[in-house]
Amino acid sequence: MKLNRSTDMALRIAMFTAASEARTTVDELATQLSLPRSHVAKVVQRLQRLGVLVTIRGRSGGVAFAEHAGELTVGQVVRAFEGYDEVVSCEQPACPLLGGCRLRGELRRAQAAFLAVLDDVRLGDLVDGPSGRLLLTLGATAAGT
Amino acid sequence: MKLNRSTDMALRIAMFTAASEARTTVDELATQLSLPRSHVAKVVQRLQRLGVLVTIRGRSGGVAFAEHAGELTVGQVVRAFEGYDEVVSCEQPACPLLGGCRLRGELRRAQAAFLAVLDDVRLGDLVDGPSGRLLLTLGATAAGT
Numbered sequence: 001m002k003l004n005r006s007t008d009m010a011l012r013i014a015m016f017t018a019a020s021e022a023r024t025t026v027d028e029l030a031t032q033l034s035l036p037r038s039h040v041a042k043v044v045q046r047l048q049r050l051g052v053l054v055t056i057r058g059r060s061g062g063v064a065f066a067e068h069a070g071e072l073t074v075g076q077v078v079r080a081f082e083g084y085d086e087v088v089s090c091e092q093p094a095c096p097l098l099g100g101c102r103l104r105g106e107l108r109r110a111q112a113a114f115l116a117v118l119d120d121v122r123l124g125d126l127v128d129g130p131s132g133r134l135l136l137t138l139g140a141t142a143a144g145t
Numbered sequence: 146m147k148l149n150r151s152t153d154m155a156l157r158i159a160m161f162t163a164a165s166e167a168r169t170t171v172d173e174l175a176t177q178l179s180l181p182r183s184h185v186a187k188v189v190q191r192l193q194r195l196g197v198l199v200t201i202r203g204r205s206g207g208v209a210f211a212e213h214a215g216e217l218t219v220g221q222v223v224r225a226f227e228g229y230d231e232v233v234s235c236e237q238p239a240c241p242l243l244g245g246c247r248l249r250g251e252l253r254r255a256q257a258a259f260l261a262v263l264d265d266v267r268l269g270d271l272v273d274g275p276s277g278r279l280l281l282t283l284g285a286t287a288a289g290t
Contacts, residue, residue: 002232004146011233034239096178096284096287100280100283110263113262114146117255118252126246131247141241
């Protein structure tokens, strides 16, 4: 059971930018998080639409964690990036048992329980206290700065 | 967030054989569930090792749902087929933030909540009453018999 790669990247970027008071760029994020630049650019765009990141224009512009995004939850980010997909694909290809299947409902309940845990975790919770500073140090080390 | 294809197939096969009093074969399962035969053969082997299916030898042999396998849970099947993988891959490629990451623990808690729901669902529960007979009808329809 795996989250999509884009969800994983979104969570890393949200966590890292939440820890940082400075603005950053797609290039810096790609370097500090050891992620492919083209994917980072797409994920950053979606995080902006979600209100997690904001764009700062101008010569010293870049992206930054939005002022109140610490109140958004991990569950909200995961739902936004995962969409409404179920954990199994009953329709592609179509499962002949679908009309009599009780399993699908149970898997939906399990998925809801998964998301409910993450709905209780704010993005801000991930970087409170020394954890946030440690994340920045780790990113800087990865970037070799 | 998706379960592995083999987990999905294992659950379909377990549900279908649980509903059936007759023994079946890999070929029949592949036809009735519209699944690729080679994958069905591998999944059936693993379900035998798990004690969900038993092999009946001889000319009229085949595989059948094991006598007490109705007491096994969906959670047990999912754990066996999914292994101990986490929902994100922190180590491949290595995430630089790992040493300061609080997210991993939260994702593990969410995964545990997912599995806890399925630990309460017995394979027998999926086919109790009219649901079981309906599954067999659907499989027969898919097989064109």
